[in-house]
Amino acid sequence: MPVFPTEAVIREVGLRDGLQSIRQVLPTSRKREWIGDAYAAGQREIEVGSFVPARLLPQLADTAELVAFAKTLPGLFVSVLVPNLKGAERAFESGADLLLVPLSASHAHSLANLRKTPDEVVAEVARIRAARDASGAKTLIEGGIGTAFGCTIQGRVDRTEVLRCMQALLDAGADRVSIADTVGHAGPRAVRDLFDEARRIAGERFWCGHFHDTRGLALANVYAALETGVTRFDATLAGIGGCPHAPGASGNAASEDLAFMLAGMDIETGVDIAALLRLREKVARWLEGETLHGALWRAGLPESFARHAASAALTV
Template structure:
């Protein structure tokens, strides 16, 4: 292996997909008003973000923070070129997403049996069955909504502990067979390290190829950016992130903090990987989000230290 190949394999361009409005807000007690959410989306859009998960079609009783997802999605759909994603935990949510003409819906599927029961009250294979019904419904209705399955707890689980990589590969194959458009791998609880990422993404790439579209890393134990780097070396060029590093999973104790949008963007800019993002605007948006979530834990590093002197503003805004 010649080291140069490590570099040349990296993508030229990567997408930072904003998860703050869904993965972030679902795990904080504060309910952000709809108007602030629209301002968030507008600012993120103005900063160059073109993929945003705007909420979740779950019963408002379960997640009152996301009860306004329909309204938020409708606003996001007015912004040209913005790919607005919604999370749907089940068939009913998928029906709502398709009825709302969402461009994409993300269906979570836990590779951990125990997490799946805690999070969705269904075993993984029951979820696979539901995903197949969602695909059939889309075919029947002619909806355009793309289906991405996010394999959660793909690197281990705070409830169950070990998650067998075999099981991850099996579930990926099962949902591909069920006709989903894309899959992503999520380190829901911050257990992954770069070697695990390298191994698992490589195995899943063998079965999913270009349909493996995204890596979702939590920075619970400080390894999210190292994990992003490991996945990028395999050509992965889309990563989920949350403004101010908010996020987690209500059923995964200790799983605080998606990798922060600002930190991920800084690393990509520093490496010369284009994101289309305006760093100063991301920082300004971060400040707003921190204000809206006053008292909630936030994360991230680069907002404290600022960009290196060696990063030119033009590059940072590339």
């Protein structure tokens, strides 16, 4: 039986992957409150936005301001998404700790969504790396490989192509690589097989798993990934966001459900789940009318769990 890690990181991507599919623009003050509360609840890695043109995604137009705010919180590791060199340059200026460049392993999805082939994205990462090194910025570069388990446009995506893209991203100078199940095609066996090989290629530079709960398998997929030694997972509060191609479908892995699963496995995340559930209530009020997800919030923490957590806190 595989040995589990003792610690894991839940990277909160609700402010980017979550909000980008929500039409009503959340005011910057509320986003700051969200970041502050998530930090107070123990979250230490947050993707706060995306450096894309504001006219394309008005929801994320305040990303630079949010990076600046997030960087005032000691020990918070702040990441952003960027589609290209131009976005990366804004990320360097903002002082973000990490920028994620999405690449789609499905050629059809890549062309439809990014208007580039996967290899053109790799070339862009090489340019971003050169610009980073020239600028002296310390921002880490992560290449995130999406549609890694299948695609709504192309259908099957070959595992060899995913791994080829990963190697190419590393060769182009990505400091980190990660894998995403963009449209909810992944199952736990496929995750285990692909992540095992990815770890063999990228070692500790294989950074993060990103699972959508489109068909209910996000947490099973995280569990399978944990068995391969991966210890960082994207998730969104209340599971917001997810699959724009399947309206109404369950969204991302819900941060609070993931935190509960990890706690039950004695894997330390530093997250205070009760505090996260209170933040969820607040964000749910802000996003009234939007479809939220997750299961824990309905049932609440088991009483025995709450007592356990309280006594653990007393011994600190």
